[in-house]
Amino acid sequence: MYKPLLAAAGISTAVKRLMGSSLAVLLATAACLQFNPAYAADLPAFNSLPDWSGTWATRGGTAFDRATWTLNGVPADPGNSASGVDTAGTRAHPPYTPEWESIYTQNLALRDQGRFPDPLTSCIAHGFPRIFNVNWPVEFVVRPEQVWILAEHTRSTMRIYTDGSAHPAPDVIWHNLVGDSVGHWEGDTLVFTTVGIKGWSDKDSILDRSGLVLSEEAHATTRIHRTREKNTEGVMEDLLLVQLTLEDPKALTRPWVVEKRFWQLPPRTRIMDYECNENNRVVVDQEGRSLFLDAKGKAVK
Amino acid sequence: MKSLFKLVVTSLSVASAFGFAQLALAHHSTIGQISEETTTISGIVKEFQFKNPHSWIQVNVTNDKGEVVEWSVEWGNPNNLIRQGYNPSTFKPGTAVNMQLRQHISHAPLGEFMAVRFADGTTIGKWVGK
Incomplete structure (x- = not known):
């Protein structure tokens, strides 16, 4: 029922789709919070939580x-x-x-010997x-x-x-x-x-x-x-x-x-x-040393 | 530990200009493997491996015997580099470079990146000497 309102407001189809998707997610979340007993009680309100956004x-x-x-x-x-x-x-x-x-x-x-095998x-x-x-x-x-x-x-x-x-x-x-x-x-x-x-x-x-x-x-x-x-x-x-x-x-x-x-x-x-394994050119040998791999993939000692 | 320390400090100095002074990344130890001396090579970029966990610059260098030797030069973590303004095109294949690095103590053609100077004089990192 919100579509006529959006049309009246001159909001584009793309924006309407985006808002529609967002509204659907919000409604689903609200339904989950309302009917899932695990989330029903004693949870703090979202807007009461601190803002830790950012990186x-x-x-x-x-x-x-x-x-x-x-x-x-x-x-x-x-x-x-x-x-x-x-x-x-x-x-x-x-x-x-x-x-x-x-x-x-x-x-x-x-x-200090460069032999601690860091995971x-x-x-x-x-x-x-x-x-x-x-x-x-x-x-x-x-x-x-x-x-x-x-x-x-x-x-x-x-x-x-x-x-x-x-x-x-x-x-x-x-x-x-x-x-x-x-x-x-x-x-x-x-x-x-x-x-x-x-x-x-x-x-x-x-x-x-x-x-x-x-x-x-x-x-x-x-x-x-x-x-x-x-x-x-x-x-x-x-x-x-x-x-x-x-x-x-x-x-x-x-x-x-x-x-x-x-x-x-x-x-x-x-x-x-x-993805750390994409191009990890360092291998840890049995002595715990980190060995470089050269251009041919051979460990350099 | 000193080599690792220097790697981190190098990253710090590069990162500082971009506001990421505390975001240097180190994935592994290099203790006892990397020379303290600065080595300078001149060659042609073969490949820039802009991949995790560390980027690698592959440089073809022609030695005194006329042989082409492929050097592997380890640089920073690509995630950090891209946040500092670098990208996969920073080292384009075919580009002529003068590069300074700290070489592996075995004298294998491998080391840790310190600085690069391109043909137009553009420099990345702290170039030692002239």
Whole structure:
């Protein structure tokens, strides 16, 4: 019945089709929200949710633990902007148990030899929580029943259910790279817990290139909210502050709190396709080294 | 780590001009594989592999023996490059280039891109020396 109104308003056929399609989607969504019991109650109104639109990128480098960040084996200077290290956020040495401290120390040594087998080099997705710790940009899609984090790297999507869902029971949970996340809104702050994470080796979850790992028993509570802070040039910036509390009964002696910040890229910055395996000319050998492939596809040693 | 660091810093310096100073991407480690020295080659672009995870510029270089050797020069992640204003036509096949890179320590014809200078003087990256 809206068509005569559009015609009277002189709106073109193409626009009418577009509006018709949009209206159909809206009506279908409304019907879903109205009649699907899972979405019926206790969901926040869409217009009450914060605006996290745009494209965002991690502020600072890609290590949670700057205390051990090195350049050619030499500790990096957080005060030196050229080192790629900034001082924002709380980053401290993870409170490892002695066993996992030993694993970490070994990984750090491998890293400094160029032999830490980073899954990213083999085009494995970063998963959670490393999704907050890589330099590829992300988008946040905020909906009443879910929040999606759409990552450029390997086209990963992380879904955070805010529809009242609970985590699966521990005996049936399927561990995967992004885990299982459920949460809720506290005002403009998204709060969610994540369980069921793992690394590509099935043994651990790799948090960054330094070799920082947690066990498959790791779980996290994450709080994300929008904030404004001055950057290193003293200019106020819109940021998303991610506060992670990581707990791991096997690897950590106490909860480990870390922060990461996302800054907003210029308007209309697009997320691009990222098929990492399209032309990956680096292979990881049995010693963990990343070897280049030459023009004929032969590994260069 | 230093080589990786330098790769990242190179990306940072290129990216800064486009407002993506914090968006340098690194997909792999190059520790212990890339020389610290700058190598300059002159040749003809054979192919620009504008593909993920890293772009590669294939350059045919004629050596002292008159043989044509295909060099592989790794550049940035194409997603990041396109956000900085580059595109698949930045290196057109058949284009004459002078290119600076850090070569693989094995002396294989492979390295990491530092800068290019085209025939008209247009330069991308930080050219070392004259």
